[in-house]
């Protein structure tokens with residue numbers, strides 16, 4: 001499918017540059033469950049007429065918005081768009097049709113849309129209408145701009161990130177269950193950014209009971225969407241005054257609903273050891289959770305990792321030593337070396353006084 005454009009107006013470097021500009025338009029957008037998409041309309045001689053990003057489900061798509069802004073200047077234009085234009089009627093009409101109706105001459109696309117309702121159909125519509133289509137421009141940068149979307153549309157599952165703060169000697173909390181704060185303010189701000197990039201944030205009952213977290217994004221000036229909290233409930237009751245109950249959580253239980261929690265959504269997902277985390281995560285994927293952040297604690301972390309449900313891990317190593325055994329970052333028994341989970345270390349950086357290690361896990365699908 002990948003073809004490159006090489007003519008006077010669009011030498012490869014110009015197409016690459018425009019695609020990077022289109023990606024840049026999506027900065028700060030969080031349209032999940034829809035993808036992050038940027039689009040630019042150019043005159044036949046290569047001048048930018050209009051450019052737009054998609055801001056969220058139900059609102060006009062990037063290329064349709066940019067074409068509307070361009071008006072009659074869209075005739076004979078080139079559209080640069082990060083993702084294959086859609087071919088189906090959703091809450092908005094198909095963008096491929098809007099492009100055809102506007103009289104666009106050429107469309108330059110970053111990558112195909114893996115959504116089964118599009119997946120090549122958008123390109124077929126454009127080509128059948130006689131429009132020149134070039135795909136695969138800056139494809140890896142487009143994929144990297146919204147990895148959770150591509151994962152969700154190809155698997156039906158959220159892209160799952162596990163984030164844990166731990167001491168340099170591997171403890172996630174002290175023996176008395178205190179853990180505030182293992183990491184410093186900069187690492188905690190990084191944690192808030194991870195929440196802002198997520199559609200939902202999951203913790204287990206143990207964390208709700210020990211820490212009473214809010215799991216919301218608290219960054220100065222942040223006005224974006226807040227991720228939905230997800231509680232994995234166990235045998236112990238969730239406290240009726242838990243702060244998360246005021247934030248419209250989804251509570252997964254392994255049996256009947258927990259009483260006294262008002263009309264919050266409770267979903268039964270029974271498994272052999274409490275909640276079936278795989279079923280819970282599948283449910284979240286069906287509900288349109290594209291990016292899920294698991295923020296602990298060590299019991300949920302261990303269960304999710306052992307069940308092969310985690311795609312990415314972010315460890316914040318606080319500049320501290322526990323000097324003994326409190327709560328490990330991951331609960332469970334490391335029986336033998338063959339059981340060790342291999343990871344790919346993607347990035348090691350310092351955040352303030354702490355170390356941030358980002359790892360990915362190759363999952364078997």
Ligand SMILES: NC(=O)c1ccc[n+]([C@@H]2O[C@H](COP(=O)([O-])OP(=O)(O)OC[C@H]3O[C@@H](n4cnc5c(N)ncnc54)[C@H](OP(=O)(O)O)[C@@H]3O)[C@@H](O)[C@H]2O)c1
Nearest residue numbers: 165177204205206207234235236274275296297299300303
């Ligand atoms: N350093 C960090 O980044 C970090 C992050 C979060 C929490 N923490 C610390 O972690 C401690 C809490 O640890 P935790 O391990 O108890 O918290 P957790 O992992 O958040 O909660 C575990 C609880 O979830 C329930 N559960 C239901 N189904 C389960 C399943 N399939 N797998 C696992 N758990 C399931 C069980 O509750 P029942 O026992 O009621 O059956 C289980 O004990 C606190 O000290 C907190 O401060 C640290």
